[in-house]
Amino acid sequence: MSSNPDPSSPAARGAPPSEYETDEDSPAQRPGFFARFFGAETSGTDPDDEVLPDDPSTPQTLGPRLPGISNLRRMRVEDVAIPRAEITSVASDTNLPDLVQVFRDSGLTRLPVYDGTLDEPIGLVHLKDIALSYGFNGGDEPFILSESLRPVLYVPPSMPIGVLLTKMQADRIHMALVIDEYGGVDGLLTIEDLIEQVIGEIEDEHDIEEAQPWIKEEDGAFLALARAPLDEFESEIGLDLVDEEEEEEVDTLGGLVFLLTGRVPARGEVVPHPSGVEFEVIDADPRRIKRLRVRLPSEAAE
Known part of the structure; x- marks a missing residue:
């Protein structure tokens, strides 16, 4: 043996x-x-x-x-x-x-x-x-x-x-x-x-409720975690943010912003998307994005 x-x-x-x-x-x-x-x-x-x-x-x-x-x-x-x-x-x-x-x-x-x-x-x-x-x-x-x-x-x-x-x-x-x-x-x-x-999810008395991937603000914008699933967010807003080739490369909103910029954007930076959607970096460090504010074009917001 x-x-x-x-x-x-x-x-x-x-x-x-x-x-x-x-x-x-x-x-x-x-x-x-x-x-x-x-x-x-x-x-x-x-x-x-x-x-x-x-x-x-x-x-x-x-x-x-x-x-x-x-x-x-x-x-x-x-x-x-x-x-x-x-x-x-x-x-x-x-x-x-x-x-x-x-x-x-x-x-x-x-x-x-x-x-x-x-x-x-x-x-x-x-x-x-x-x-x-x-x-x-x-x-x-x-x-x-x-x-x-x-x-x-x-x-x-x-x-x-x-x-x-x-x-x-x-x-x-x-x-x-x-x-x-x-x-x-x-x-x-x-x-x-x-x-x-x-x-399914296991929660005990010490677990802290995890933040929702995104919340919708009064003005129609979304405050979202960078790790929010991209496909679920696309379903929420009714817009396709990536094409079929890019679907294999990114899974999260933060990954999409990386794809658009080719780098780690700084806090406060606004990254435009060809569809008219704008991603504002709310929280980030030198290695990763943490939170984003997503503003939709006026017709999509309505």
């Missing part, structure tokens, strides 16, 4: 083994729920099997994906992961007060930890481990973040989310980093992100 490490494990990427990787954390021999579920499911017939995107005879335009068990087969990691620009992470030399502040500001319970840059991840830190080991006032124990790390999975963007969900359950690791072809970090997702593709 081969002794090569799992390519998705920290050891395969040169990360040091975590103190949490003990026999107690080894996956049980009995297959997990999702492994048993998939095994049972594949033995029967499923109407969705006829519309899998891997079938070369099947049209690729499946439309918006609603929650459902078929998403575990037809969706890939890249369809679910949050982009690199939105990942909240901490450096391995972060002190306890700064770490606690990041937990407070983000509202997250798990954070990826990197050595130098995010492209060199070494594990994740869990809020519960910090609270139980050190408390939030520091205590008397010296704080060393690297001693509190748990392992994190490393997965390619093309992995089916059903496969990843089964692996997360078996390995008892609830966070994965998406690794691109050059070994850099391209995104992040958790086990909750995957389960939501089956049963």
